[in-house]
Amino acid sequence: MNFLIIALIVLAVVTVAQILRVFELSGKINNQDINDVTDEDNDRQGKYLLAFSFVFVGSTIAMTIGWWDLLLPYASSVHGEKVDNLMAISMIMIGVVFLITQPVLFYFSYKYRGVNGRKATFYAHNTKLEFIWTVVPALALTVLISYGLYVWNGIMDPEDKDSIQVEVYAKQFDWTARYAGADNKLGRANVRMVGGINSLGVISTSAKDARIADIDADIAMMKQQIAESSNAIKNAKREKTIAGLVKSRKTVIALELQTTPADLKNAEDDIVVKELHLPVGKQVQLNFRSQDIIHSAYMPHFRVQMNCVPGAHTQFIFIPTQTTAEMKEQENNPDFEFILLCNKICGAAHYNMQMKVVVETEEEYNKWISEQQTLTASLN
Amino acid sequence: MSAEHGHHEENFVTKYIFSMDHKMIAKQFLVTAIIMAFIGMAMSLFFRLQIAWPEEGFPILETFLGDWAPDGQMDPNIYLALVTIHGTIMVFFVLTAGLSGTFSNLLIPLQIGARDMASGFLNMVSYWLFFISSVIMLISLFVETGPASAGWTIYPPLSALPQAIPGSGLGMTLWLVSMTIFVISSSIGSLNYIVTILNLRTKGMAMSRLPLTMWAFFVTAVIGVLSFPVLVAAVLLLIFDRSMATSFYLSDILIGGEVLNFQGGSPVLYEHLFWFLGHPEVYIVLLPALGLTSEIISTNSRKPIFGYKAMIGSILGIAFLSFIVWAHHMFVSGMSPFLGGVFTFTTLLIAIPSAVKAFNYITTLWKGNLQFTPAMMFSIGLVSTFITGGLTGLILGDSALDINVHDTYFVVGHFHIVMGLSAVFGMFAGVYHWFPKMYGRMMNKKLGYLHFWLTILGAYGTFFPMHYLGLAGLPRRYYSNTAFPMFDNLTDINEIVTICAIVGGLAQFIFLFNYFYSIFKGPKATQNPWKSNTLEWTTPVEHIHGNWPGAIPEVYRWPYDYSKPGADDDYIPQNVPLKDGEEAH
Structure with missing residues (x-):
C-alpha cells in the first residue's frame, strides 16, 4: 500500500516535469521564453488581484457578521465594559484603515498592471505626502495610547482600596481558592508547609502542629522498618529519608517561629475550597500563587487574566456585575457557568486545568461561606 | 578582497561542501532552510489535525509519530512538543537563518560590489554551525522522552523541570545546546555582514546609494548582534539552573x-531576558523580507521606490524601537503595572x-507599469x-486590551500573519526573483502563479479566522478544546482553519517541485532578466569566484533610476555614469 502511494507520487512528479518540458520546448520553437511576463499575464494576474481584494474584504465582513455572536463573551465585570469600549473603538479604527488600505493596494495593482511599452511615472518622493502619513497615524495613536493608558491605570490601580481578599492557588493541573475569613486578611503561606489537608501551605500554629505530627509519624514508621529489615541498602535509603524528614521538621518549626503572631492569627480563620464563589457587585482582590510552574488564571467573562508565578505574588482586582443565575437567563443556557482556566502552557493536562466560578448575591455568598469549614477546624 | 583573488583549483568538497564562496553558502543556507521548513510545516499540519478533530484517529499520525500517537491519536505531551519545535524551527531555523543566511550571503557582496564576504572562512563556519545546530535540533525529535515541549519561549520552571513535563529532560538539553550553537552561528554571520557592508563597498557606493535591501540586511545584522547574545545569557542561566543547582529562575517549588x-x-x-531578544527577533525576521520586497516592488513597478530616505528612516526607527518594547509580551506576567503603561506607549x-x-x-505601485512576476505577486x-x-x-x-486576548488564538493569528506570512512571502519573492542569480536558470512562471494563489488563500484562510x-x-x-462547553461552538472555525492549512501546506510542494526542477531543467537565464538596476545583474550568469571577471564596476547613481525622464530605457543600472546635465537623485 505504502509502496503504491510512493510510486503514484513519483509518477505524478515525473508527469508534471514532462509536461513542463513540452511547454518549454514549444516555447523555444516559437522563439519565446515561456517565463517572460507578457501583457496577457499582467492583465490576468491584475484582474485576479482585484478579484482577490473583493473575496478578501467580502469574507472578512462575512466572517465578522456570521461569527458575531461567538466573539467576546458578555462582559460581566465593571472594568470589562470599559475594556470592551476600548476594544470597540480600536477595532473600528483598525477596521477603517484595513478597509481602505487593502482595497487600495489591490486596486492599484490592477489599475497599473503592466502594458508593454508604457512608461511608469518617475515619482520618487513627496515630502508633504510623507509628512501627512507620518502625522495622521501619530495623532490617531495618541488618542489610542491615551485612552488605553487611562483604562489600564483604572484597572490596575482602582480608587477603592477595599476588596474581599481571596487567594487563587495553581498547581499542575488544578486550582484551589482560599478565603480570608471574617478578618479579611489572608495568613502567610509557604510551599514547605504543604502537607496533608493543608494543601496550600498556610502557616498557622495548628497547621504546624499537624505537620509535625505527620512528620513524626513518618519518622517513627521509617525507624520501625529499619529495625525490622536487614537489607542494608534499603536501610541506608531509609536513613536518608529520615534525615530529610528531620530537616523538614526543622523548617516547619522555623517557619512558624518566623511568622508574627498577628499573621498566625490571620491564618486561623482561612477557608480552603475547590470552587470560587464571588458576591456580585463587590470588589474582590484575587491573589495568585503557584507551587510548581507558571500558570495563568484566565477568566474570559470578567476580562481578567494574570500569571501565577512560583516564588512570587501577583494579583488582580475587579468587580463582578452579573450573577451566574442572571447569566443563565440572559444567555438562555441553563448550563452556563463562569470559568477560570489555565492560559499558560503547563503540561499534559493544561487543556483541562479549570475551576468553576460562581457569582451570586451577597446573601447567597454569605450563606455559602458560613457553611465552609475553616482550615483550623479541618486540621483539628 | 583583492582583484588577484582569482581562480584556484577546486574539488567537489571545497566547491560544494566546505565552500567559502558566498554564493554557494547562500544556496546551502537556502536548501537547509527549505528542508527545515517542510519539517516545521508537517508538524503544524499534524497538530492542526489533532486540534480540529480531537476525537478522531488519523493513521498518518501513527505513521510519523509511532508510539506517540497510538491509533492515530496524539499524546498531549507530543502535541505540546510539536507546537514547541514547530515554533523553534520556523522562527529561528527558517526565518532567521534561512532568510538572512540565504539572502544576506547572496546579495551583500553582489549588490555592494565586493568580491566576497569580508571573511569567507567565518562565513563557512557560520553555515556549518547552523547545520550542526539544525542536526542537533532534529536529533532531539528522536529522544525517548520527546523533544522540548515548553513552548518555543521555553519559560522556566516548566523548561527546567523534567518532573513537570517529560520534554524538559534530554530533549530540552539538546534544544539548549542547539540554540546556543545557533546563536554563535548567527552572531558570526551578522558580524560578517556588518563588516562587509561597512568596508567593502565599491567605489561610488555611498551609504546613501545602497539598495534598500542592503539597508535592511545591515540593520538586521546590527539588531542580531545586539540582541542574540542576550538569548545566550538567558539560556546559559537556564542551563545552570537545570544542571548546577543554581536558582536564577526558580524559587519555592513543590x-x-x-x-x-x-x-x-x-x-x-x-521572561525579560528572553523577550529582550524575542521582540527584536520579530524584526530580524521581518526587515530582510521588507528589504527584498522593496527591491522587487520597485523593479517590477518600473518606478523608483517611493520615499527612499523615509524608508531608511523607518527601518532605523523600527530597529531602535524594537529594543524598547519587549515587555509588551509580559503585560500579565505580574510585572509592575507602571511598566505596562510605558511599554504600551x-x-x-x-x-x-x-x-x-x-x-x-502602495505609492510605489501608483502609476507604475507593474510586471506581475511571481516575485512581484508575493x-x-x-x-x-x-x-x-x-x-x-x-x-x-494595548495593555488593557491584551489582558483578555493574551495567549489566545488572537495572538497566534496576529504573529503568524505579520511575522510568519510576511517573512515567508518575502522569502518566496526573493527566491523567485534571485533564482536566476543563484542557479543561472529561470523558475517556471505558471507554477509560480499557482503557488502564490494557493498560498495566499490557504494562509489567510488559516490565520485570519x-x-x-x-x-x-x-x-x-x-x-x-473539548473540556470547556463554552468552546463547543468554535469547532467549525477550527475545522476551516485546518482545511485551509492543509491546502496551503500542499501548495508548498508545487514550490518544492518548481525549485528542484528548475535547478536542473529550467530554461537558461539571461544576464539581467528583470531589467534591474542593481549591481548583482552585472555579473556573469555562470558563477565565478570573485563575482566579476574584470574590475569591480564603479557606481554613479542610486539604484532606483527606473523610468527616468529623458532616458531611452526604463532602467539605468547603477554602474552607468550620469549623462551630461543629468541630475543625480
Whole structure:
C-alpha cells in the first residue's frame, strides 16, 4: 500500500516535469521564453488581484457578521465594559484603515498592471505626502495610547482600596481558592508547609502542629522498618529519608517561629475550597500563587487574566456585575457557568486545568461561606 | 578582497561542501532552510489535525509519530512538543537563518560590489554551525522522552523541570545546546555582514546609494548582534539552573510531592531576558523580507521606490524601537503595572514607521507599469499581510486590551500573519526573483502563479479566522478544546482553519517541485532578466569566484533610476555614469 502511494507520487512528479518540458520546448520553437511576463499575464494576474481584494474584504465582513455572536463573551465585570469600549473603538479604527488600505493596494495593482511599452511615472518622493502619513497615524495613536493608558491605570490601580481578599492557588493541573475569613486578611503561606489537608501551605500554629505530627509519624514508621529489615541498602535509603524528614521538621518549626503572631492569627480563620464563589457587585482582590510552574488564571467573562508565578505574588482586582443565575437567563443556557482556566502552557493536562466560578448575591455568598469549614477546624 | 583573488583549483568538497564562496553558502543556507521548513510545516499540519478533530484517529499520525500517537491519536505531551519545535524551527531555523543566511550571503557582496564576504572562512563556519545546530535540533525529535515541549519561549520552571513535563529532560538539553550553537552561528554571520557592508563597498557606493535591501540586511545584522547574545545569557542561566543547582529562575517549588532546593530566583527575569531578544527577533525576521520586497516592488513597478530616505528612516526607527518594547509580551506576567503603561506607549509608536513603510509601498505601485512576476505577486502579498497583521498589533500592544486576548488564538493569528506570512512571502519573492542569480536558470512562471494563489488563500484562510477564535477566548496550546462547553461552538472555525492549512501546506510542494526542477531543467537565464538596476545583474550568469571577471564596476547613481525622464530605457543600472546635465537623485 505504502509502496503504491510512493510510486503514484513519483509518477505524478515525473508527469508534471514532462509536461513542463513540452511547454518549454514549444516555447523555444516559437522563439519565446515561456517565463517572460507578457501583457496577457499582467492583465490576468491584475484582474485576479482585484478579484482577490473583493473575496478578501467580502469574507472578512462575512466572517465578522456570521461569527458575531461567538466573539467576546458578555462582559460581566465593571472594568470589562470599559475594556470592551476600548476594544470597540480600536477595532473600528483598525477596521477603517484595513478597509481602505487593502482595497487600495489591490486596486492599484490592477489599475497599473503592466502594458508593454508604457512608461511608469518617475515619482520618487513627496515630502508633504510623507509628512501627512507620518502625522495622521501619530495623532490617531495618541488618542489610542491615551485612552488605553487611562483604562489600564483604572484597572490596575482602582480608587477603592477595599476588596474581599481571596487567594487563587495553581498547581499542575488544578486550582484551589482560599478565603480570608471574617478578618479579611489572608495568613502567610509557604510551599514547605504543604502537607496533608493543608494543601496550600498556610502557616498557622495548628497547621504546624499537624505537620509535625505527620512528620513524626513518618519518622517513627521509617525507624520501625529499619529495625525490622536487614537489607542494608534499603536501610541506608531509609536513613536518608529520615534525615530529610528531620530537616523538614526543622523548617516547619522555623517557619512558624518566623511568622508574627498577628499573621498566625490571620491564618486561623482561612477557608480552603475547590470552587470560587464571588458576591456580585463587590470588589474582590484575587491573589495568585503557584507551587510548581507558571500558570495563568484566565477568566474570559470578567476580562481578567494574570500569571501565577512560583516564588512570587501577583494579583488582580475587579468587580463582578452579573450573577451566574442572571447569566443563565440572559444567555438562555441553563448550563452556563463562569470559568477560570489555565492560559499558560503547563503540561499534559493544561487543556483541562479549570475551576468553576460562581457569582451570586451577597446573601447567597454569605450563606455559602458560613457553611465552609475553616482550615483550623479541618486540621483539628 | 583583492582583484588577484582569482581562480584556484577546486574539488567537489571545497566547491560544494566546505565552500567559502558566498554564493554557494547562500544556496546551502537556502536548501537547509527549505528542508527545515517542510519539517516545521508537517508538524503544524499534524497538530492542526489533532486540534480540529480531537476525537478522531488519523493513521498518518501513527505513521510519523509511532508510539506517540497510538491509533492515530496524539499524546498531549507530543502535541505540546510539536507546537514547541514547530515554533523553534520556523522562527529561528527558517526565518532567521534561512532568510538572512540565504539572502544576506547572496546579495551583500553582489549588490555592494565586493568580491566576497569580508571573511569567507567565518562565513563557512557560520553555515556549518547552523547545520550542526539544525542536526542537533532534529536529533532531539528522536529522544525517548520527546523533544522540548515548553513552548518555543521555553519559560522556566516548566523548561527546567523534567518532573513537570517529560520534554524538559534530554530533549530540552539538546534544544539548549542547539540554540546556543545557533546563536554563535548567527552572531558570526551578522558580524560578517556588518563588516562587509561597512568596508567593502565599491567605489561610488555611498551609504546613501545602497539598495534598500542592503539597508535592511545591515540593520538586521546590527539588531542580531545586539540582541542574540542576550538569548545566550538567558539560556546559559537556564542551563545552570537545570544542571548546577543554581536558582536564577526558580524559587519555592513543590513538585512530585517534593520541595525542590531552589530559593530566590524569578521566572520573570527569564521572561525579560528572553523577550529582550524575542521582540527584536520579530524584526530580524521581518526587515530582510521588507528589504527584498522593496527591491522587487520597485523593479517590477518600473518606478523608483517611493520615499527612499523615509524608508531608511523607518527601518532605523523600527530597529531602535524594537529594543524598547519587549515587555509588551509580559503585560500579565505580574510585572509592575507602571511598566505596562510605558511599554504600551513605546509599542504603539512602532505603528508610525510601519505605517510609513506600508504607504510608501502602495505609492510605489501608483502609476507604475507593474510586471506581475511571481516575485512581484508575493511582494504584493507581503504588503497585504504586513498591513493586516500590523493592525491587529494595535490591539495586542494595548495593555488593557491584551489582558483578555493574551495567549489566545488572537495572538497566534496576529504573529503568524505579520511575522510568519510576511517573512515567508518575502522569502518566496526573493527566491523567485534571485533564482536566476543563484542557479543561472529561470523558475517556471505558471507554477509560480499557482503557488502564490494557493498560498495566499490557504494562509489567510488559516490565520485570519484565528482572530475570531481568540476574541471568543480560546487559549492557544490547548491539546483539545473539548473540556470547556463554552468552546463547543468554535469547532467549525477550527475545522476551516485546518482545511485551509492543509491546502496551503500542499501548495508548498508545487514550490518544492518548481525549485528542484528548475535547478536542473529550467530554461537558461539571461544576464539581467528583470531589467534591474542593481549591481548583482552585472555579473556573469555562470558563477565565478570573485563575482566579476574584470574590475569591480564603479557606481554613479542610486539604484532606483527606473523610468527616468529623458532616458531611452526604463532602467539605468547603477554602474552607468550620469549623462551630461543629468541630475543625480
